[in-house]
Amino acid sequence: DTAVSQTPKYLVTQMGNDKSIKCEQNLGHDTMYWYKQDSKKFLKIMFSYNNKELIINETVPNRFSPKSPDKAHLNLHINSLELGDSAVYFCASSPGLAASTDTQYFGPGTRLTVL
Amino acid sequence: GDSVTQMEGPVTLSEEAFLTINCTYTATGYPSLFWYVQYPGEGLQLLLKATKADDKGSNKGFEATYRKETTSFHLEKGSVQVSDSAVYFCALSPTGTASKLTFGTGTRLQVTL
Numbered sequence: 001d002t003a004v005s006q007t008p009k010y011l012v013t014q015m016g017n018d019k020s021i022k023c024e025q026n027l028g029h030d031t032m033y034w035y036k037q038d039s040k041k042f043l044k045i046m047f048s049y050n051n052k053e054l055i056i057n058e059t060v061p062n063r064f065s066p067k068s069p070d071k072a073h074l075n076l077h078i079n080s081l082e083l084g085d086s087a088v089y090f091c092a093s094s095p096g097l098a099a100s101t102d103t104q105y106f107g108p109g110t111r112l113t114v115l
Numbered sequence: 116g117d118s119v120t121q122m123e124g125p126v127t128l129s130e131e132a133f134l135t136i137n138c139t140y141t142a143t144g145y146p147s148l149f150w151y152v153q154y155p156g157e158g159l160q161l162l163l164k165a166t167k168a169d170d171k172g173s174n175k176g177f178e179a180t181y182r183k184e185t186t187s188f189h190l191e192k193g194s195v196q197v198s199d200s201a202v203y204f205c206a207l208s209p210t211g212t213a214s215k216l217t218f219g220t221g222t223r224l225q226v227t228l
Contacts, residue, residue, distance in 0.1 A: 004158070031214065041202060043159075043218040056215055090158055097214045101166075104216065106151075106158035 003027050004107035006091050012113045013081055020077045021110045023091030031055075032074035033092040033104065034066060043090070049074055050097055078112075086114045117142040121205050121219035128195055128226050136190040136222045138179075138205035146207040148172075148181050148188040149216065153202045162190075162203070195226045 004025045013019055025032065033056075034046040048056035052068045063079045078085060088109045094102040122137040140146065147166045151159040163172030168183035177192045188205060205219040 041221040041223075043204065043221070045215055045217075048215065092159075094214055102214060103161050103164075104214070106160070108156075108158045 004091055004093055004105050006089075006107040006110050008110060009108065010111050010113075012115065014115055015081055015083060017081050018077070018079045019081060019112070020075055021089055021091075021112070023074045023076070023107060025072055025091075025093040025105070025107075027093055027095075027105060029093040029095050029105075030071060031094045031097055031102070032068065032071075033094075034074065034076050035090040035092065035106075037088040037090060037109070039087070047074075047076075055097070081112075081114045083114050086112055088112070117146070117207060117209055117217045119205050119207055119217055119219035121203075121222050124202075124221075124223040126222060126224045128224070130197055130226055130228055131194045132226075134190070134192040134195045134199075134224065136203055136205075136224070138188045138190065138219060140186050140188065140205075140207050142186075142207055142209055144210040145183075146209050148179070149206040149208070150177070150179055150188070150190050151204040151206060151218075153204065153221070155201070159204065195224070197226045197228060200224055200226045 031050045033048045037043045047066045049068045065077045068074045091107040092104045094104045096102045118141045149164045150162040152162045163174040165172040165181035171180045202221045204221045206216045
């Protein structure tokens with residue numbers, strides 16, 4: 001039973017296209033996240049939702065729009081894809097917002113390649 | 116802003132060698148500190164954590180001590196195995212209620228027979 005799952009695992013697309021990545025967690029957690037890992041393995045938070053509400057929104061282009069239809073899902077939609085969007089995108093979840101006690105569990109990642 | 120600095124890799128060791136991966140941080144207040152591990156083709160897994168000064172986190176033979184005076188959280192293991200080959204990330208989360216991990220750049224560890 002996968003705790004945090006993402007689809008698709010690989011995504012190859014052309015510049016200018018619009019694509020979505022889906023994330024689901026079956027841990028009953030209240031908080032979900034999207035992280036971006038670039039080609040140098042640098043990992044940076046993009047968004048965080050708690051009980052379907054946006055609570056963290058880092059400096060991310062507005063071409064990126066997260067959507068949380070319910071607590072168990074956090075999807076990432078990207079408009080007008082650019083070469084620089086090529087990266088591995090990780091979804092994560094945690095029971096709540098307290099970093100000291102609420103461990104974040106990561107999905108396996110989605111490798112996005114923009115040609 | 117908050118930041119985490121890790122030693123550059125890759126680190127290549129023979130099996131049963133001693134491992135140290137250095138990590139220092141910059142943050143206000145008293146952040147929580149973490150080590151995450153990423154095995155090839157997988158997502159990150161929490162390896163260990165420490166939430167206050169002088170705490171020692173430990174798991175699977177790995178240890179790290181939260182040193183406020185040197186703002187460090189170095190990862191150590193007395194005897195590495197081939198199965199420890201992975202990328203190791205040091206991270207912090209600031210004090211407060213919003214859980215927001217700031218990661219270092221990761222250190223690749225390769226253990227050979």
